[in-house]
Every structure is written in C-alpha cells, then in structure tokens.
Amino acid sequence: MGNTKNLLKEALSIILFTISMVVWPQASNPVDFVNPYMGNISHLLVPTFPTIHLPNSMLRVYPERSDFTGDLLHGLPLMVTSHRGNSAFNLSPFQGEENEIKSIINFSYDLEKSTPYSYSVFLDDQQISVNYGISHQAARYEIDFENAKNPYLIVNSNNGEMHWDGKSVSGFQNLSNNTKVYIYLEPQEQPETVLTFGNDGLIKGTDAQGDNASLILKYKKGKRTISVNYGISFIDEKQAQRNMNREVREKTVADLQEEGRKIWNEALGKIAVEGGSNDDKTVFYTSLYRCYERPVCISEEGRYFSAFDGKVHNDEGRNFYTDDWIWDSYRAHHPLRILTDSGKEEDILHSFLLMAEQMDKYWMPTFPEITGDSRRMNSNHAVASFLDAYRKGLRRFDLDKAFLASKNAIMQKTLAPWSGKPAGKLDEFYKNNGYIPALKEGEKETIPEVSSFEKRQPVAVTLGTSYDEWCLSEIADELDKKEDRDYFRKKSFNYRNLFNPKTQFFHPKDKEGLFIEPFDYRFSGGIGARDSYGENNGWTYRWDVQHNIADLITLMGGRENFIQNLNDLFSTPMGRGKREFYTQLPDQTGNVGQFTMANEPSLHIPYLYNYAGQPWQTQKRIRKLVKEWFRNDLMGVPGDEDGGGMSSFVVFSQLGFYPVTPGLPIYNIGSPVFGKSIVHLENGKEFTIIAQNCSEENKYIQSAKLNGKIWNSPWFTHDDIINGGTLELIMGSRTNKDWGSSPADAPPSFSLKKRAP
Numbered sequence: 001m002g003n004t005k006n007l008l009k010e011a012l013s014i015i016l017f018t019i020s021m022v023v024w025p026q027a028s029n030p031v032d033f034v035n036p037y038m039g040n041i042s043h044l045l046v047p048t049f050p051t052i053h054l055p056n057s058m059l060r061v062y063p064e065r066s067d068f069t070g071d072l073l074h075g076l077p078l079m080v081t082s083h084r085g086n087s088a089f090n091l092s093p094f095q096g097e098e099n100e101i102k103s104i105i106n107f108s109y110d111l112e113k114s115t116p117y118s119y120s121v122f123l124d125d126q127q128i129s130v131n132y133g134i135s136h137q138a139a140r141y142e143i144d145f146e147n148a149k150n151p152y153l154i155v156n157s158n159n160g161e162m163h164w165d166g167k168s169v170s171g172f173q174n175l176s177n178n179t180k181v182y183i184y185l186e187p188q189e190q191p192e193t194v195l196t197f198g199n200d201g202l203i204k205g206t207d208a209q210g211d212n213a214s215l216i217l218k219y220k221k222g223k224r225t226i227s228v229n230y231g232i233s234f235i236d237e238k239q240a241q242r243n244m245n246r247e248v249r250e251k252t253v254a255d256l257q258e259e260g261r262k263i264w265n266e267a268l269g270k271i272a273v274e275g276g277s278n279d280d281k282t283v284f285y286t287s288l289y290r291c292y293e294r295p296v297c298i299s300e301e302g303r304y305f306s307a308f309d310g311k312v313h314n315d316e317g318r319n320f321y322t323d324d325w326i327w328d329s330y331r332a333h334h335p336l337r338i339l340t341d342s343g344k345e346e347d348i349l350h351s352f353l354l355m356a357e358q359m360d361k362y363w364m365p366t367f368p369e370i371t372g373d374s375r376r377m378n379s380n381h382a383v384a385s386f387l388d389a390y391r392k393g394l395r396r397f398d399l400d401k402a403f404l405a406s407k408n409a410i411m412q413k414t415l416a417p418w419s420g421k422p423a424g425k426l427d428e429f430y431k432n433n434g435y436i437p438a439l440k441e442g443e444k445e446t447i448p449e450v451s452s453f454e455k456r457q458p459v460a461v462t463l464g465t466s467y468d469e470w471c472l473s474e475i476a477d478e479l480d481k482k483e484d485r486d487y488f489r490k491k492s493f494n495y496r497n498l499f500n501p502k503t504q505f506f507h508p509k510d511k512e513g514l515f516i517e518p519f520d521y522r523f524s525g526g527i528g529a530r531d532s533y534g535e536n537n538g539w540t541y542r543w544d545v546q547h548n549i550a551d552l553i554t555l556m557g558g559r560e561n562f563i564q565n566l567n568d569l570f571s572t573p574m575g576r577g578k579r580e581f582y583t584q585l586p587d588q589t590g591n592v593g594q595f596t597m598a599n600e601p602s603l604h605i606p607y608l609y610n611y612a613g614q615p616w617q618t619q620k621r622i623r624k625l626v627k628e629w630f631r632n633d634l635m636g637v638p639g640d641e642d643g644g645g646m647s648s649f650v651v652f653s654q655l656g657f658y659p660v661t662p663g664l665p666i667y668n669i670g671s672p673v674f675g676k677s678i679v680h681l682e683n684g685k686e687f688t689i690i691a692q693n694c695s696e697e698n699k700y701i702q703s704a705k706l707n708g709k710i711w712n713s714p715w716f717t718h719d720d721i722i723n724g725g726t727l728e729l730i731m732g733s734r735t736n737k738d739w740g741s742s743p744a745d746a747p748p749s750f751s752l753k754k755r756a757p
Contacts, residue, residue, distance in 0.1 A: 029261070029265045029269075030264075030265055030268035030269050030272075030285050030288075031115070031116060031117070031261055031264040031265050031268055031285070031289075033278070033281045033282045033284070033285040033286070034115065034116055034264075034268070034282070034285050034286050034289045035282050035286050035632055036048075036049075036050035036051065036052075036114045036115065036116065036286070036289075037050050037068070037114070037634060038282070038283070038286045038631075038632060038633065038634070038636040038637065039634070039635070039636045039637025039641060040068035040634055041067065041068045041069060041634050041635055042589070042635055042637060042638065042639065043582070043589040043590070043598075043635075043638065043639070044582055044586050044589050044639075045586065045587065045589070045598075045639055045640045046067065046640075047637040047638070047639055047640055047641040047646075048290065048637055048641050049062045050062050050063065050068075050114040051080075051116075051293055052114060052115070052116065052117065052118065052119050052132070052134055053116065053134065053292075053293065054116075054117065054134065054135065054136055054260055054263050054264070055263065055264070055267040055292035056292055056293075056294075056295065056296055056297050056321070056344070057135075057136040057137070057296065057297060058136060058137050058232070058234075058296050058297060058298050058300075059079060059134060059135070059136060059137050059138065059139060059232055060079070060080050060293070060296070061077040061078065061079065061080055061087070061119070061132075061134070061139070062077060062080065062114075063076075063077065063112065063114070063119070063121070064077055064086065064087055064090075068634065071108070072106040072107060072108060072109075073106070073107040073109045073121070073123070074090070074104055074106055074107075075087075075090040075091060075092040075104040075105055075106075075107070075154075075156070076090065076091045076092065076093070076130060076132075076141065077089075077090065077091075078090060078091050078139075078183065078185075078230060078232070079181060079183070079232050081175060081181055081370050081371075082323065082369065082370065086158070087158075088157070088158065088173040088175070088181045088183075088232075089155070089156065089157055089158075089171075089173060089181075089183050089232075090103075090104050090154075090155075090156040090158075091141065091153065091154070091155055091156075091185075091228065092104055092105035092107075092153070092154040092156070093105075093123070093126070093128050093130070093143045093145070093151065093152070093153055093154075093226075094126065094151070094152040094153075094154060095126055095127070095128065095145055095147055095149040095150065095151055095152070096126070096149060098201075098202055099201065101152060101154065101202065101216060102154075103154065103156045103197070103212040103214040104154070104156055104212075105154065107123045107125065107126065108123070108124050108125040109121050109122065109123050109124060110122050110124045115261075116260070116264050116289055117133070117134060117256075117257055117259075117260025117261050117263070117264055118131075118132060118133060118134075118253075118257040118260065118261075119131075119132040120132065127145075127146040127147045128143060128144065128145055128146065129143070129144040129146065130142075130143055130144075131143075131144075131253050132253065133248075133251075133252075133253035133254070133255070133256025133257045133260065134256060134260060135247035135248055135256055135259070135260070136247060136297075137231055137232060137233070137240075137243035137247060137300060138229065138230060138231035138232070138243045138244040138246070138247040138248045139229075139230060139248065139256070140227060140228065140229050140230075140248045140251065140252070140253050140256055141227065141228045141253075142225060142226075142227045142228075142252070142253045143225065143226050143227070143228070144223075144224075144225050145223055145224055145225070145226070146223055147223065148221055148222060148223060149221060150218060150219060150220070150221050151218075151219040151224060151226065152216055152217065152218050152219070153187065153191070153216070153217040153219075153226065153228065154214055154215075154216050154217075155169045155185060155214065155215050155216075155217070156212060156213070156214045157171050157172065157173045157183075157208075157212075157213045157214075158173055158211070158212060159173055159174050159210070159211055159212075159213075160172045160173040160174050160180070160209070160213055161207070161208065161209040161213055162196075162207070162208045162209070162213045162214065162215045163206060163207050163215075164194045164206040164207075164215055164217075165206075167186065167190070168184060168185060168186040168187075168241075169183070169184075169185040169186075169215055169217075170182070170183065170184045170185070170237040170240070170241070171183055171213065171237070172237070175370065175371050176371045177307050177310075177371040177372045178307070178310050179234070179305070179307045179310075179370060179371045179372070180234070181232060181233070181234055181370075182232065182233045182234070182235070182236055182237045182239070182240045183230060183231070183232050183233075183237070183240055184230060184231050184233075184237050184238075184240035184241040184243075184244055185228060185229070185230035186228070186229050186230065186244065187217060187226055187227070187228050188226065188227040188228070188229065189219070189224070189226050189227070191217035191218055191219050192218050192219055192220050193217075193218040194206055194215060194216070194217055194218070195215070195216040195218060196208045196214065196215055196216065197212075197214060202216060227253075229244050229248050229249060230244055231243035231244030231245070231247070231248070233300055234298055234300070234304070234305040234370070235300055235303060235304075235305050235312055239300050239301070239303075242300075242301065243300060243301075246301075264289070267292055268285055268288055268289065269680070270340040270341075270679070270680045271288065271340065271651070271655070271677065271678070271679050271680070272677065272678045272680070273654075273655075273674040273676070273677045273678075274674060274675055274676040274677070275674045275675030275676060275691075275694060276654075276673050276674045276675070276694075279631070279632040280654070280673050280674065282632040283626075283630050283631065283632055283636070283650065283654070284650070284651065284654050284673070284674075286632075286647075287630070287647035287648075287650040287651050287654075288647070288651050290641060290643065290644050290647035291333060291336060291337075291644040291647050291648050291651060292644070293643040293644055294323050294324055294325070294329070294333075294643040294644055295321040295322055295323045295324035295348055295351075295368075296321065296322065296323045296370075297319045297320070297321050298320055298321070298322060298370070299315045299319040299320050302314060302315055302317070303315060304320040306320070306354070306355070306358050307322075307369075307370060307371045307372040308354075308355045308358040308359050308365075308368075308372050308373065309358035309359065311358075313354075313358075318347050318350060319344075319347050319351075320347075320351050320354065321344075321347060321348045321351045322351065322355070322368045322369065322370060323368065323369050323370055324348065324352075324368055325367055325376070325377075325642055325643070325645065326365070326366060326367065326368070326381050326382045326385065327366065327367065327376070327377035327378070327379065327381060327600075328377075328600035328642050328645035328646075329385075329642070329644065329645050329648075330381040330382065330384045330385045330388075330662055331600055331603055331604070331645070331648075331649070331659075331662065332603065332645075332648035332649050332651075332652055332658070332659060333644045333645055333648040334348075334385040334388065334389070334662065335388060335648075335652075335659040335662055336648045336651060336652065338388065338389055338392050338394065339679055339681060339682075339687070340679065340680070340681070340682065341682060342394055342681075342682045342683075343396075343682060345389060345394060346389070346394050346395075346396035346397055347396075349385060349386055349389055349394075349397045349402070350396065350397045351368075352364060352365055352368070352382055352386075352402075352405075353397060353398060353401050353402060353405060355368055355373065356401070356405040359372075359373065361408065361412065361413070361422075362404065362405055362408050363405060363408050363409040363412065363413050363420075364380060364382045364383065364402070364405040364406045364408070364409040365382065366379075366380055366381075366382065366409065373420065375418060375419060375420035376418055377417060377418065377534075378415075378417040378418075378457050378460055378461045378464055378534055379415075379460075379461065379464030379465055379467070379468055380406060380409045380410050380413075380465075380468050381464070381467075381468060382406065382409075383402070383406035383409075383410075383468050383471040383472060383475070384467070384468070384471045384662045384663050385662065386399065386402040386403075386406065386471075386475065387471045387474050387475050387478075387662070387663040388659070388662040388663050388665070390475070390478060391474075391663065391664070391665040391718070392665050392718045392722070393718075393722065399475065399478065399479060400479060402475065403472065403475045403476065403479060403481070403484075406468070406471070406472060406475070407472055407484070410465065410468055410469065410472065411423065414426065414427055414449045415427050415430060415436065415461050415465055416447065416449040416450045416451070416456065416461075417451065417454045417455070417456070417457045417460075417461065417530075417534065418451045418454040419449045419450070419451065421448075421449040424447060424448070424449050425447055426447045426449065426450065426456070429511065430462070430465070430494075433497070433513070434462075434491070434494040434497045435458070435462045435494060435497040435498050435509060436456055436457075436458035436459075436461045436462050437456075437458060437509060437510055437511040438456065438458040438459075438508035438509060438510055438516050438531065438532060439456070439510070439531065440510050440516065441516075453530075454530055455526070455530040455531050456530075456531070457530050457532075457533060457534040458498075458508050458509075458532060459498055459506050459507070459508050459532055459533050459538070459541055460533045460534035460541060460544070461534075462494060462495065462497070462498055462506075463495050463498070463506060463541060463544040463545065464544070465494070466491070466492050466493065466494045466495040466545070466547075467492070467544075467545070467546055467547050469488045469491040469492045469494070470488070470489070470492035470547040470548070470663070470750070471547075471663050472484070472488040473485050473486075473487075473488035473489035473491075473492055474663060476488060492547065492548070493548075493551075495544075495545050495548075496551075496555070497509070499555050500515055501555070503521070504542075504555070504556050504557070504561070504565060505521050505538050505539075505542050506538065506541055506542060506544070507519060507538070508525075508531075508532045516532070519532075521537060521538030521539055521542075522537050522538070522539065522572075522574075522575045522594065523537070523575065523576070523584060524538075525537065525538075526584075527584060528584075528585060528586070528587060529584075529585065535585075535587040535588070535599055535601075536585070536587065536588050536596060536599055536601055536602070537585060537588065537594070539569055539572070539594035539595070540588070540594075540595075540596060540599070540601050540602055540605075541601065542565070542569070543569075543604070543605045543608060544601055546604060546660060546661045546662075547661055547663065547664075547749070547750060548749045548750045549608060549611045549660070549661075549747075549749045550611065550746070550748075550749035550750065551749065551750070553611060553612055559612040559613050559743075562608075562611075562612045563609065563612050563613075563614055563617075566605075566608060566609060566612075566617075568593075568594075569593060569594050569595050569605070570592050570593045570594075570595050570621070571593045572593045572594045573593065574591060574593075574594070587599050587639065587640065589638055589639045590629050590638025590639050592625070596639070597625055597629040597638045597639070598629075598638040598639020598640065598646075599639055599640070600642070600645050600646060600649075603646070603649045603658075604658070604660045604661075606618055606621040606622050606625060606670075607622070607658050607660050607668040607670060608660075609621070610668050610669070610714040610715065610740065610746065610747055611746050611747055611749070612746070613740075613741040613742070613743065613746065614737070614741065615669070615701070615714040615739060615740035615741070616700055616701075616735040616736065616737055616739070618668070618669075618670055618671075618714070619670060619671035619699055619700050619701060619735075620671075620699065620700070620735075622653050622670040622671050623671050623673075623696075623699040625653075626650060626653050626654060626673070627696075630650050653670055653673075654672070654673040654674065655672060655673075655674075655677050655679070655689055656669060656670050656671060656672030656673075656677070656689050656691065656727070656729070657669050657670060657689075657716075657727075658670055660747070661749070664748065664749075664751075664752055665717055665718035665719070665752065666715050666716065666717050666718070666747060666748065666752060667715060667716055667717075667718070668714060668715050668747055669701070669704075669714045669715060669716070669727075669729075669740075671699045671700070671701070671731075672689055672691040672694060672729065672731075673694070674689075674691065674694065675690070675691055675692070675694045676688065676689070676690050676691070677689045681721075681722065681724075683722070683723070685722070685723055685724035686724055687721040687722075687724065687725050687726075687727075688725070688726045688727070689726075689727045689729070690726065690727070690728045690729065691729045691731050692728070692729065692730050692731060693730065693731045693732065694729075694731045695731075697733040698731040698732050698733050699731065699733075700731065700732050700733065700734060700735045700736060701729050701730070701731060701736060701739055701740075702729075702730040702731065702732045702736045702739070703729075703730045703736070703739065704727065704728065704729050704730070704739070705726075705727075705728040706720060706725065706726070706727055706728075707720065707725050707726060708726070711727075712739060712740060712742070712745055713740060713745040713746075713747075714739075714740035714745065714746075714747065715747035715748075717752070
C-alpha cells in the first residue's frame with residue numbers, strides 16, 4: 001500500500017510539474033525573458049516601443065501604428081532614425097487590384113510576434129505572412145504571398161528619392177540638418193514590371209522623388225515567397241549596399257535570427273540573476289534590453305557621417321556613437337555601462353569630444369542625435385559622465401578636452417533651456433548673482449534666447465548648473481587646475497541662493513532677489529511648471545542637489561526634518577483631479593503623493609533616506625515603487641522611458657544598489673529583488689550580490705557583509721567591487737532600524753575620503 005501511495009505521489013508530482021511548465025514556460029536564456037511590449041501604452045505619454053535591433057546598433061525598426069492598440073499596421077518598417085521616430089523607409093507587400101495601391105498600405109494584422117532580434121506577423125486581409133531578421137546595418141524580409149493574385153512590393157521614402165537600376169532599389173530620405181539616410185534594397189526575385197505614381201495613377205517608371213517617393217515592384221500571379229535584403233547607411237547608397245553584402249547576403253532570416261539571439265544573450269548575460277519570479281526576471285531583462293537602445297553606433301566599415309559638421313570621417317578604429325539624451329542618461333544609464341561595457345562607454349565619451357571638435361563652437365553636446373546636437377532640455381550634464389567615468393578608472397578619453405568643452409558649454413553657451421545660442425544677459429545675471437531670475441506674474445520675456453514654450457526654468461537650471469559646476473570643480477582638481485577648481489567649487493553652492501528657509505523648498509526669485517509670491521509648489525509655474533522648474537513641480541526639485549545631500553540635510557534643519565520632508569513628498573495628495581493635474585504636468589505621472597516615478601529627476605529620491613539614518617525606508621520605498629510601477633504588462637512603465645534613461649534605474653534597483661551622485665564613485669544600497677545576482681565586469685571579474693531569505697516580504701536588510709567583512713554602511717565604493725567583490729545581505733520581513741542608521745555610516749556628499757582598510 002505504501003508503494004502505491006508513493007507511486008501516486010510521484011505521478012501527481014509529474015503531472016503538477018508538467019502543468020507548471022505549460023503555465024510558466026521556463027526561459028532558458030536571458031533574451032527569452034524580454035517582453036518588448038512592456039510599457040507600450042501608459043497613463044499619458046508613450047514610454048516604450050517594441051523595437052527590433054541589436055545592442056546599440058544603427059538599424060532599428062518597430063511596427064508602426066497609431067499607438068500600440070491601433071488596429072492597423074502602417075506598412076512594414078525598414079528603418080527608424082530615433083527611438084521615437086517614424087520610419088524613414090517603408091515596405092508594403094500587397095496582393096490586390098492596382099487601383100487600391102497606395103504609397104503605404106494600412107494592414108489588418110494578427111499573430112504578431114516581436115523579440116529583440118526578430119519579427120513576424122500575418123497580414124490577414126491580404127493573406128501575407130512576414131518574417132524578419134536583423135543585423136547591425138542590414139536586414140532581410142521573407143514574405144509569403146498566400147493567394148493567386150499579382151504580388152507587389154511598394155518601397156517608400158517619406159521625403160527623398162527612389163531609383164530602380166534593373167536589380168535593386170536605392171535612394172535616400174532627407175532628415176534635418178542636411179542629414180540623409182540611404183537605402184539599398186535587393187529583392188531576391190526580379191519583378192515583372194516596375195511602376196511609380198503618376199498624375200492619374202500608376203505608370204511605368206524607375207525613378208521617384210519628393211514626398212512619399214515610391215516605387216512599386218510588380219510580380220507575376222501566383223503564390224510565392226519573395227525575400228528582400230537591404231542595407232542602410234548615413235554615408236551613401238554604395239555604403240548601404242556594402243553593409244547589405246557584408247551582413248545579410250548569404251543568410252536566411254533564420255540565420256539572422258539565430259545570430260541575433262546569440263548577440264542578445266551575450267549582452268544581457270553580462271548580468272545573471274537567480275531567484276525572484278518570472279515576472280521579476282522579465283521586468284529586469286526587458287529593462288536591461290532597453291538600456292541597449294541608445295546611443296547608437298554609426299560607424300560603417302571604419303567611417304561615419306557626422307551631422308555635427310556635415311562630413312564623413314574616418315573613425316580611427318573607434319566606433320562613433322550618437323543619439324544620447326544626456327539630460328537623463330547621465331544619472332544611471334552611463335554608470336551602468338561603466339560596469340558592464342566600460343570599453344564602449346569610453347568610445348561613447350570619446351564621441352562626445354569629437355562632436356565638440358566638429359561643431360562651430362567647442363561646446364560639449366547636450367542632446368546629441370543622428371541629426372546633430374538638438375540642445376534640448378536644460379543643463380550640461382555630459383560633464384558628470386566624464387567625471388564619473390574617470391573616477392571609476394576609465395582613461396581612454398582626453399580629460400583635458402572634456403574639461404574645456406564642458407567649461408565652454410557652461411560659460412559660453414546660454415543656460416536658457418532648449419537653446420544653442422551664445423550666453424547673453426540671462427547668463428551674465430547668473431554669473432553675477434548665482435541664480436537664474438524668474439519673471440514676476442505679468443512680466444514679459446525680453447531675453448531672445450529663451451524659448452516661448454520652454455521658458456527660463458529658473459530653479460531647474462540653477463540647481464542643474466550647480467551640479468555641473470561641482471563636476472567641473474572636481475575635474476579641475478583631478479587636472480590640478482587650482483584656480484578653476486576653487487572658482488567652480490564656490491559656484492557649486494549656488495543652489496543655496498534659491499533655498500527658502502521658511503518653506504524648505506527651492507523657490508524662484510525675481511531679479512531683485514525676492515521670492516516670487518504667492519507661490520504654490522504643486523501648481524505654480526504654468527504648463528510643466530516651466531516658469532519655475534522643468535517638466536516637474538517644486539516637490540520634485542526640492543531634492544535636486546545630487547552632489548551635496550549632506551548640505552541639503554543641514555539646510556532643512558537636520559536629519560529629522562529631512563526625513564519628515566521626504567515622508568511628506570510621498571504622502572502629500574496631488575491636490576487636483578488627475579485630469580487637471582496631468583493637463584498641467586503631463587510628464588509627472590506615476591504619482592505616489594507628490595513623488596513621480598515617471599520622470600528622471602525623481603530617480604535618486606527614494607535612496608535619500610540612506611543619508612539621514614533610515615535606510616529601511618529606502619528599502620521599503622524601492623521595493624514598493626518597482627513592484628507597482630514596473631510590471632510585465634502593456635502599462636508596465638509609468639512615463640517617458642527615454643530609451644534607457646529610466647530602465648537603468650530599474651536594473652540598478654532590482655540588483656540592490658544605485659549611483660545617487662554620478663561623479664562620486666559610490667553606490668547606495670537598496671533592496672535586491674533576486675536572491676543572487678552576478679555582474680560580469682568587463683575586466684573579467686565578478687561583483688556578486690547575495691540576498692539570503694530574499695522574497696517579496698523579506699525586503700529589509702537585517703545585516704550585511706562586504707567582501708567578507710561585517711558592513712553597517714548603506715553604501716560602498718566602486719573600488720570595493722571593481723576587482724571582484726561580494727555583497728552579502730541577510731533579509732527579513734521586519735525592519736532593522738539600527739542597520740546603517742549612524743551618522744558615521746551615511747553615504748558621503750561632495751567629496752570622498754578614502755576609508756582605512
């Protein structure tokens with residue numbers, strides 16, 4: 001009887017295991033956990049797209065529709081030039097009557113499947129199956145036409161030219177700033193006829209130009225598979241052809257997908273995690289995949305086109321990268337790459353210096369894109385990435401040039417947001433008075449470099465520039481430039497000029513030095529609070545002193561008041577209905593009280609409890625925020641993700657640490673989601689985080705060891721881990737309010753003194 005029971009138990013276990021495998025398919029590789037659809041719709045802004053690309057590669061595509069829930073696909077993409085851009089080129093397979101042909105066909109579709117390296121879809125009305133494989137600068141479509149009508153391929157450039165030479169389609173699309181993207185497309189089966197659009201419909205023709213320049217390749221009737229290889233280039237059509245021949249000519253879609261899968265597993269495998277749920281792993285690896293979307297490498301066989309001077313350059317053996325939105329990527333995106341891709345990070349920073357040299361003014365870029373530096377947002381935060389990299393041991397860039405280009409950008413270029421104009425009266429005022437003045441109610445703008453929509457953003461610019469000037473002072477110290485060090489160190493305290501001691505907020509002042517009154521820290525400042533702040537209200541910018549948290553604690557009257565102010569941030573209600581709140585502050589979604597999880601200036605805030613003796617609150621907040629706002633579903637990202645700017649926060653936070661102050665080579669400890677994580681450092685060493693008893697409930701640190709030694713500080717240095725290290729945490733479901741609470745254990749601010757071994 002006992003044997004029978006054991007056999008029944010064994011059989012039941014096998015059945016339950018089989019069911020579990022059906023319900024929870026086990027991913028065998030990191031890329032299998034990636035869900036490109038995570039966050040494709042959100043509260044208000046569009047945070048992510050299901051982008052198909054290889055890590056940091058030039059060729060990127062995603063299916064175009066009005067939004068994720070849109071019912072129709074707008075053709076098939078051939079190239080997008082930004083992580084938010086429309087396709088530069090479009091391919092529409094078609095079977096039907098010629099009078100139904102348009103430049104881009106809107107398709108009803110089904111059975112869509114997207115991975116980082118592949119795409120497939122069934123165009124159900126047309127009865128066409130599509131399969132796609134991608135490489136770095138070239139790709140291949142395999143298109144199955146499943147009915148007996150004439151098949152067509154419509155190749156479109158939104159604004160450019162298309163040519164047929166008897167074998168292939170080549171052409172370009174005009175972008176902005178005298179930048180073009182080129183294509184060379186070669187069908188593996190030659191068409192019967194080539195058509196274009198005339199005044200009265202389709203006509204025979206091999207050339208098209210202007211808006212919606214299109215060529216139509218017509219094939220004989222019958223079911224068939226037509227394969228299409230193509231390459232893209234920013235240099236010329238011949239280079240696009242070379243890229244195609246090099247990367248895809250002898251390969252099938254299956255070959256490309258297999259290669260792409262391997263490349264993604266190598267990239268994502270630089271961080272291995274164990275424990276946690278399948279959803280935890282999906283959020284983690286999807287976020288890590290997003291961190292490889294920008295910037296993009298545009299070197300093509302040793303050359304690249306630079307929109308910063310309109311010329312083609314030899315890359316001298318180092319890849320050239322652009323499309324990096326530094327305003328937010330400096331916070332966590334660049335620091336993450338220092339750990340996993342330090343050589344790539346050095347090339348990216350070197351690219352910034354080349355951009356500065358190529359532009360008319362030797363100014364560090366602020367928002368470099370494919371079409372040049374758009375000078376968007378505020379402040380000049382590339383300086384932080386250079387300082388952070390240098391302090392963490394990266395050396396393959398010229399720090400002297402970085403200092404000069406950054407200094408010029410801060411001193412010679414206007415501080416007015418979204419402007420590349422030279423410094424003017426607003427900047428002279430800042431230099432003399434230490435803050436950007438706000439306009440009084442009814443006062444008209446007279447400064448020509450100020451955008452009529454973006455406004456002065458006086459508090460945001462003052463605080464951001466104070467941080468940038470701290471970075472300059474620290475680089476000057478590294479370079480032994482004592483005069484510059486002292487000058488910028490003094491200016492790095494300019495945030496104090498806008499601190500209102502009565503309210504303990506950073507408060508806009510007019511040109512006479514008086515605080516603007518009356519003032520509401522939630523709603524004053526107009527759309528996006530831009531008359532005072534920038535995209536976020538005063539509650540967010542209350543904490544925007546990343547380089548000197550200790551001084552901010554002092555300004556607020558000490559640790560107790562600082563903690564109370566932090567608690568108030570999370571508990572103070574929105575104050576209006578969501579419709580009214582988000583109409584004024586559309587970037588400030590993902591709210592917990594006045595805290596916004598949806599915009600990068602907030603990312604460091606939950607870690608600030610570490611500085612005031614309550615690391616348990618950081619542990620509580622981080623776990624709650626990540627669980628609630630980053631989920632494995634369509635609304636799983638709370639706001640504008642910016643191609644890695646926000647996702648890098650998720651990667652760090654799920655691992656259990658975060659770089660609050662880029663430029664200080666330290667990390668704040670949070671609360672790991674996984675029982676074990678291994679970061680494979682580029683030097684061949686490993687940093688391991690072990691969280692014993694870690695679970696959804698066991699989120700509080702009971703005790704810790706770092707590299708075998710008892711550790712009571714809620715932070716550690718880059719040196720502690722870069723040559724291999726282990727952080728061991730004992731986790732529990734109740735707070736240990738003593739761990740990390742001593743003032744002596746608080747993370748350092750402003751400067752880092754080496755600890756005794």
